[in-house]
Amino acid sequence: LGADDLIASDHARVTDPRRLRHLREVHRATVGDEMTLGIEGGVIGRGRLESIDAESAEFSLRLEHAPPPPLNVHLLLALPRPRMLARSLEHVTALGVKHITLLHTRRVEKSYWQSPELGAEKIRQHLILGLEQARDTIMPTVTQEKLFKPFVEDRLPDLMTPATRGIIAHPGMVNACPRAVSEPIMLAIGPEGGFVDYEVEQFLSAGFQGVHLGERILRVETAVTALLARLG
Numbered sequence: 001l002g003a004d005d006l007i008a009s010d011h012a013r014v015t016d017p018r019r020l021r022h023l024r025e026v027h028r029a030t031v032g033d034e035m036t037l038g039i040e041g042g043v044i045g046r047g048r049l050e051s052i053d054a055e056s057a058e059f060s061l062r063l064e065h066a067p068p069p070p071l072n073v074h075l076l077l078a079l080p081r082p083r084m085l086a087r088s089l090e091h092v093t094a095l096g097v098k099h100i101t102l103l104h105t106r107r108v109e110k111s112y113w114q115s116p117e118l119g120a121e122k123i124r125q126h127l128i129l130g131l132e133q134a135r136d137t138i139m140p141t142v143t144q145e146k147l148f149k150p151f152v153e154d155r156l157p158d159l160m161t162p163a164t165r166g167i168i169a170h171p172g173m174v175n176a177c178p179r180a181v182s183e184p185i186m187l188a189i190g191p192e193g194g195f196v197d198y199e200v201e202q203f204l205s206a207g208f209q210g211v212h213l214g215e216r217i218l219r220v221e222t223a224v225t226a227l228l229a230r231l232g
């Protein structure tokens with residue numbers, strides 16, 4: 001639920017049409033049903049549905065516990081085509097990344113930056129779907145970097161702490177992707193056409209380690225999911 005839905009610490013009112021539709025049509029919720037509710041920004045509660053109609057649903061609420069721990073990952077995702085972006089945002093949010101930077105690289109189609117999928121509200125909807133799936137409530141931050149060189153040369157060094165492990169996923173690298181990394185991670189994933197050599201070199205000279213995921217070349221959304229599952 002949105003923070004606005006929480007009208008007292010023990011009472012929530014849902015009026016968002018999408019959530020109401022989900023309650024009525026997917027859950028077929030009726031008065032007395034108990035369900036787990038996540039409140040954006042932190043807590044999860046046990047809710048009891050007290051009333052529901054086409055306009056609103058009222059819950060009594062007992063706030064219980066914190067959401068699952070995040071993956072300490074900052075994802076640098078070369079902007080994929082809009083439908084792939086939507087699915088990738090959902091998957092990586094469900095897996096728990098903290099920050100997402102959408103990055104321009106040579107093989108990113110310039111027209112993708114004009115996509116309505118990049119509007120703040122659209123992005124938020126995809127993040128919410130991922131959070132709901134994972135019973136999480138903490139939104140990742142999303143930023144957009146439309147210029148590769150200034151980002152890698154000027155912004156990236158500030159984003160990396162001494163403890164950060166930079167990893168760039170690129171087919172053909174010598175090392176396989178490591179498993180269960182405990183340090184904070186900055187993970188770079190290329191666009192559908194992959195990174196060009198110059199971009200790989202830029203990341204490597206910024207201290208990133210190049211890793212592969214085996215001989216199979218995966219689509220962006222599959223690669224990002226596989227990488228996060230290994231690294232987390």
Ligand code: SAM
Pocket residue numbers: 168169170171172188189190191192193194195211212213214215216217218219220223224
């Ligand atoms: N032909 C492109 C290439 O050779 O780089 C394929 C790009 S792939 C569809 C999109 C992105 O997913 C890649 O840039 C990389 O970050 C990641 N990826 C996909 N398969 C991978 C693999 N086997 N090893 C490492 N990274 C991979």
